[in-house]
Amino acid sequence: MKEIKLKVNGIDYILNIDEDIRLIDLLRDKLRLTGTKEGCGEGECGACTVIMDGVSVNSCLVMAFQADGSNILTIEGLEEEGKLHPIQKAFIEEGAIQCGYCTPGMIMSVKALLDKQPYPSREEIRKGISGNLCRCTGYNKIVDATEMAIKYIKEEGV
Amino acid sequence: MKKKGVGIGISFYGIGYGNGFPDVSKAVVRLLDGGKIGIYTGATEVGQGSKTVLSQIGAETLKIDSKDILFICEDTSLMPDSGTTAASRQTYNTGNAIKTACEKFREELLDAAQRELGLNSVSGLTMEKGEIYLNFFPHKRISFKELSKTYKDNPIEVEGIFTAQTVEMDSETGQGAPYWPYTFNACGVEVEVDTLTGKVEILKAVFAQDTGRAINPKLVEGQMDGGFAMALGYALFEDLEIDKGRIKNNKFSKYLIPTAMDMIDVKNIIIEDPENTAPYGAKGIGESVTIPITPAILNAIYDAVGVRITEIPVTPSRLLKVLADKA
Numbered sequence: 001m002k003e004i005k006l007k008v009n010g011i012d013y014i015l016n017i018d019e020d021i022r023l024i025d026l027l028r029d030k031l032r033l034t035g036t037k038e039g040c041g042e043g044e045c046g047a048c049t050v051i052m053d054g055v056s057v058n059s060c061l062v063m064a065f066q067a068d069g070s071n072i073l074t075i076e077g078l079e080e081e082g083k084l085h086p087i088q089k090a091f092i093e094e095g096a097i098q099c100g101y102c103t104p105g106m107i108m109s110v111k112a113l114l115d116k117q118p119y120p121s122r123e124e125i126r127k128g129i130s131g132n133l134c135r136c137t138g139y140n141k142i143v144d145a146t147e148m149a150i151k152y153i154k155e156e157g158v
Numbered sequence: 159m160k161k162k163g164v165g166i167g168i169s170f171y172g173i174g175y176g177n178g179f180p181d182v183s184k185a186v187v188r189l190l191d192g193g194k195i196g197i198y199t200g201a202t203e204v205g206q207g208s209k210t211v212l213s214q215i216g217a218e219t220l221k222i223d224s225k226d227i228l229f230i231c232e233d234t235s236l237m238p239d240s241g242t243t244a245a246s247r248q249t250y251n252t253g254n255a256i257k258t259a260c261e262k263f264r265e266e267l268l269d270a271a272q273r274e275l276g277l278n279s280v281s282g283l284t285m286e287k288g289e290i291y292l293n294f295f296p297h298k299r300i301s302f303k304e305l306s307k308t309y310k311d312n313p314i315e316v317e318g319i320f321t322a323q324t325v326e327m328d329s330e331t332g333q334g335a336p337y338w339p340y341t342f343n344a345c346g347v348e349v350e351v352d353t354l355t356g357k358v359e360i361l362k363a364v365f366a367q368d369t370g371r372a373i374n375p376k377l378v379e380g381q382m383d384g385g386f387a388m389a390l391g392y393a394l395f396e397d398l399e400i401d402k403g404r405i406k407n408n409k410f411s412k413y414l415i416p417t418a419m420d421m422i423d424v425k426n427i428i429i430e431d432p433e434n435t436a437p438y439g440a441k442g443i444g445e446s447v448t449i450p451i452t453p454a455i456l457n458a459i460y461d462a463v464g465v466r467i468t469e470i471p472v473t474p475s476r477l478l479k480v481l482a483d484k485a
Contacts, residue, residue, distance in 0.1 A: 044410035095376040098384065099205030126418040133410065136205055138383030139418040141376075 004068035008033070009077030017064045024048045024059035026067070027074060035075040035104045039133070046132030049105035049112075050074045056112035056131075075104035078111065086152035087111055087145075096145035098136030106132045110146050119150060159353045162361070163462025167453030168344040171446035172337020174247045178326030181247065183255040184238035187216070187263040188315040193288055193303030195220060196228045197259075198237035201252040206444055207377035208248045214373050215253045215437050219260035221286040222302075238317065246442030249373065250339070251320055253437035259318025266314050271300050274308060323435070339433045341441050342368040345386075345450040349458040353481060356474030358394055358459060366427040367447060371439035375428055378443065382426045385447025391416045393452040394471050 001016050008031060017026060027033045027050070036059060039047030043061040050059045051073040078085035087107050090096070097103050106129060113120060113128035120128060125146045126139070134142065175181040185199040197216050203209045209229050217224040230236060240252045268280040271290040275298050277283075282293045291299035305314070327334035348362040365382055372378045395414040399406040407413045432439025456467050465480050 040410050042409060042411070095207075095380045097205070098207075098380060122423070126421075130417045130419045133415060133417065135388070135415065136384050137380055138385070138387030138416075138424075139421045140383040140423060141380050143418065143423075 002065050004065055006067050006069065007071045009072070009074060019063075019065055021064045022060055023050070023052075023057075023062040023064050023067050023072075026064040027059060027072075033074050033076050037101055037104055039101070039105075044133070045102070045105075046109060046129075047102055047105045049108045049132060051108055051112050051115075054112075054115065056109050058131075073108070073111075075107060078107070085111075086156060087114070087149040090145040090149035090152055091142070094141050094145035094148055096137060096141040102132055102134040102136075106134065106142060110142075110149065114146075114150065114153065118153070120146075122147070161351050161353060161462040162348060163351065163458045163460065164346065164348045165454045165457025165459070165461055166344060166346045167450035167455075167457065168342075169446065169449040169453075170340045170342045171246070171449055172340050173250050173442045174245050174322045174324060174337065175241075176245070176324045176337040178324055178336070181241060181245075181251060181322040181324065183240040183247075183252040183320050184317060185240065185252060185255040185259045186237060186315060186317050187256075187259045189263075189267070189302065189306050189309060189313050190228060191306055191310065193301060193306045194226050194228050195222065195263075195302070196230060197256060198230045199252055199256065200231065200234050200237055200240035201248045202232050202243040204243055206243070206248075206381065207374060208243065208252070210377060211249055211373045211440075212252060212256055215440075216256050216260050218438060219257050220264060222288050226288060246341075246444040246446060247322075248444075249440050249442045250433075250436050251322055253373075253440060254320035254435075255318045257318070257437040258320060259316055262316040262318060263314070266316055267302070267305065270305055270309065270314060274300050274305065339370070339435065339441055341370070341443055341446045342429075343443075343446055343450050345454040347451075347454045347458050349455060349462055351459055351462040351477070353463060356476075356478035356481070358455070358472055358477065360390065360422050360455070362425075363422060363454075364425040364427065365447075365451070366429055367443055368429040368431055368441070369443055370433040370436050370441035371430050372428045373438065373440045378428055379426050381443055382447050383421075383424060385445075385449075386424050386451050387416050387421050389448040389451030390420065390455070392448070392470065393455040395420075395473070397471050397473065 003016050005014050027036050037047040039045035041060050043058040048059040049056050053070050087110050109129050109132050125143050188196040190196045201208050213224045213227045213229045216227050268283050272280050288302045325335045327336045345365045350359045433441050465484050
């Protein structure tokens, strides 16, 4: 067992963890933040994407102890006071969600992209989400939703 | 050398199980406490949007907002079966069952309104926005909410059933009419083939899909984009390597599916030609949207480099081999 300190969605935690668990196990099994999904478990599909110290990571490839001292944002942390984040709102309105399994990871990748680059082109959006696989949508509604989210973020000043 | 080419693919595709196989959908409509309408059907939502589209069909028939519908599905302990979410059949088949159920339900509500309002008949009664009133004397009116209170112990409920009409083919000749209805589509693509690397890139695409009626155009576009991307992977990347019954490339690093960077913006065109046996003319398109894409890509490759590809996916190594054989 190892004691780690980290911040998840703005809340500070001190946790005793087994050394062999991954960040996704910590999030889903210890903290019960099951919005983050496990897809392939080997860093190829992006379903488990979370933001760690401002950078999008596959939480299946990060060991939990490596997250010691870090600041993690998951899909559950986007909503503020019951209000959806503009990216979430745009995904719903544009029909960028079909089966929904890739959606939490996809939204976190869009968030990481827009945090770094607030006005990406469509090609840059495609590049930004290219680590997240989606079998249903053909991605175009996701790119549309990202463009809509950019507009919402500008209007709302989030 | 990089060479460009264009190609088209066209297809038609039948909805439902077909070939005379029993294809039945059922739905129950019930007046709930507070005047909301419950629609219960076994139809399974897998992300394609059946809950949305089937709620819209119910709302349209009962002239209410879809927010006033409680749509409950996927639990056969609570509702009748509506067959599988397969064969592109839920919009057409279960849509028809819901429309039939809602039409019968409407009659039941009008009868109840006649009784409660003490009228001679249902003639002149209008139903809209959760209320029923007499056209020429709107003071005579009753809401779904009031009716739900009156019928609390014996809720108004009806079932609608739709059985698709298909005919078994002649097993000797293969002739007959195995499906009804069909949807039609056409796709055109422009590709660029790199004859040095064997890589095929899609430059432009236009895709027209007949829907009968697009109950929800955004969802139709989503299906079209999704079908395009699946067919793009089918044409160019996806090769399941099976060895003695085992899949050798059972990971995404070995079995490639399109990413957002492989996909392009498709110019989608929805063709609405209402089908008269369909709910508000709407036909299913879940599967048909993948069909014409791969032929269009293969035809475009032929146009670009003059070789007919007879085996997919057209991976770079396969294309280079075909080009070398030709030379």
